[in-house]
Amino acid sequence: MERRHFLGNITTAGIFAGSIPFFASCASGKTNENSSYDREKIQKAIYAMLSTQRRSWEQGVAAQALLELGEFELVYLLAEEAVLRQDKLGRLANVASDEAVTDPASNGEPVMKMAVMYSNESFREASTKMLDYLLHKAPRTSDGIIHHITYAPQLWIDSMYMCPPFLAEAGEYDEALRQVEGLRKYLWDDRKKLFSHIWDEKKKTFERKAFWGVGNGWALAGMTRVAHALPESRMKDKEQLHGYIRECIDGCLTYLREDGLFHNIVDEPESFVETNLSQMAAYTIFRGLERGWLPASYLEAAVKMRKAAQGKMDSFGMVRGVCGSPEFDHPGAATEGQAFYILMEAAWNDLKKKKPELSQRI
Template structure:
C-alpha cells in the first residue's frame, strides 16, 4: 500500500476512534467499543473502557450498566475485555468483575426452559442481538458448551428457513414473534457473534464448530441476496421501503474477514466484504462519524451510533489482518 494511502487510512481510523470515544455509551456499546480496541491492538484504551465497565457493574453482576439494567445479555459484551485485562494485569478488580458477570449469565439470569438467555429481565423475550452479547464472552472464558447452547437456543427460535434470515424478537411466553422483521443489524449481530464463538471453540468440539459454521454461511448467504448495488443494505433486509443503512455491511464484512482468517469461510467471500467495506468507508465524514448507520438511541432511522463506529474499527482491523496490511 502506498505511503499516502496508509496516511489517509490512519487519519480516517483515528477520527472514527475519536468520535466513538466521544459518544455516550450504554453497556453493549461500551462492550463493542472495548472489543474494537482489543482487535486493533490498543490494549491501553481497552483497559480504560474495561475499568469503567467494572466501576459501573451493578449488584446483579452486570457490567457497564448505564440506566439499561433492564437488559439480560447486553452487559456481557464487556466481558472479554474485562477478563483479558484481568489475565494480563492480574488485577483483582477485573478478575472479580469478570467472575460476577459470568455468575449472572450462568446461574442467575432469566432464560428459557432449555437455557437460552432472555434479552430483557421483565419479559420472556429472545432477541437476535444476544448472539453477540453473551456467547463470545462465554466461549472466551472457557464455557464452550454454554456458548453453543446459547447459539442453538437463539437460532431455534429466530431463524426463518424460508427467508434464510433471522427475525428480531421471539416472545417465548406467547410462543410467537414479537417482531418478525429481518433487521439488518440484528443479522449482523448474529454473524459477528457466531464468528467470534467459532474462533474460541476447541478442536475437540469439531461437530459444534461445523454446525455453527453452517449457520454462519447460511446467514451470510441469506443477507447477500439483499446486498444493494452500492454495497449497502436496507435496515430491514428484505424491505426496500426501509431506509438504506450502513452498519449491517460493516458487521457482515467483519464476519467475513474473520471467518476467512479462521478457515470457516471460503476466500471467495472476501470480494463481497470489499464491496461492503468500500461503501462504509465512503460514509465516514470529516469528523470521523460513520453516517447512515441505524442511529442511537432509538435505532429507527439513519444517523450515527457508537456500535456503528466500533464496527467500522472492527471491520478495518479484520480486513488488515486478512490482507496482511
C-alpha cells in the same frame, strides 16, 4: 473435563500472541498511501466512538473493537469504567437501567482479558461475577435460553453477540453453544436464511418478526467470535458454526444493493438504507477468509461493502447512515456503527498480513 478453568489457564502470551497495537505497528512509516489513509480514518473513527454516550452493550462493543485492533490501553480504560458500574447482580457497565440481561456481558471478554494482561484482581473478580450472573441468575426460557431483557420473557437476536462469545471465552463451551442453538431455534428463518429480531416466549409469537439488518449483523459477528473461541478439540462444533454463519451471509447477500449497502429491514426495500450491516458482514467475511473457513469467492462482496461503508464516514470520523441511536429507528450515527467500522478495518488489516495474496487480488 474439557471445560477450561476460568482464567486459570489463560496467559498473556496465549491471548495476545502476534497482537501489536494498530498504530504502533504502522509507526515505521513504511506503509503505502492507502494504508496511511486507512490509519487516519481509523483514528478518527476511534475519537468519534469515544465521544459517544454509551450504554452497557455500547461500552462492550467499543471495548471489543479496540481489543481486536490491539489498542490495549484504551481497552483497559473502557474495562475499568465497566467494572466501576457493575451492579450487585454482576452486570457490567450497567448505567441507569435495570432492564438489560445479556447486554452487559458484551463487556466480559475485554474485562477478562485486561485482568490477565494487567494482573488486575478487581477485573478478574468482576468478570467472574458477570459469568456467574449468566450461568446462575439470568432469567431464561423453560429450555434454558437467556432472556435479553428483565421485564419480558423475550429473546432478541442482539444477544447472539452479547452473551455466547463471553461464555465461550470463559471456557463455558457447552453453554455458549446451547445459547447459539437456542437463539437459532427461535429466531432463524430457514426459508429466508435470515434471523428475525424478537421472540416473546410468553405470547409464543414474534414480538418483531422483521429481518432487521443490524440484528443479522450481531448474529454473524457473534457466531464468528464463538467459533474462534472454541478449542481445536471442538472442531465439529466450529464447523457447524461456520456453516450457520455462511448460511446467514448468503441470506444477507441476496439483498445487497448495487451501492454495497442494505435496507434496514433487509427484505423490505421501502425501509431506509443502512450502513452498519455492510460493516458487520464485511468484518465476518474478512475473519472467515483470514481463518480459512470461507472461500475466496466471498472477498469481492466484502470489499464492496467495505468501500460503501468508508464512503459514509464524514470529516469528523463519524460513520453516517447506520441504524441510529438512541431508538434505532432511523438512519443516523451510533457507537456500534463506529465500533464495527473499527472491527471491519482490524479484520481487513489482519487478513492483509496473514494472506497478502488475497488482498492483492482486488
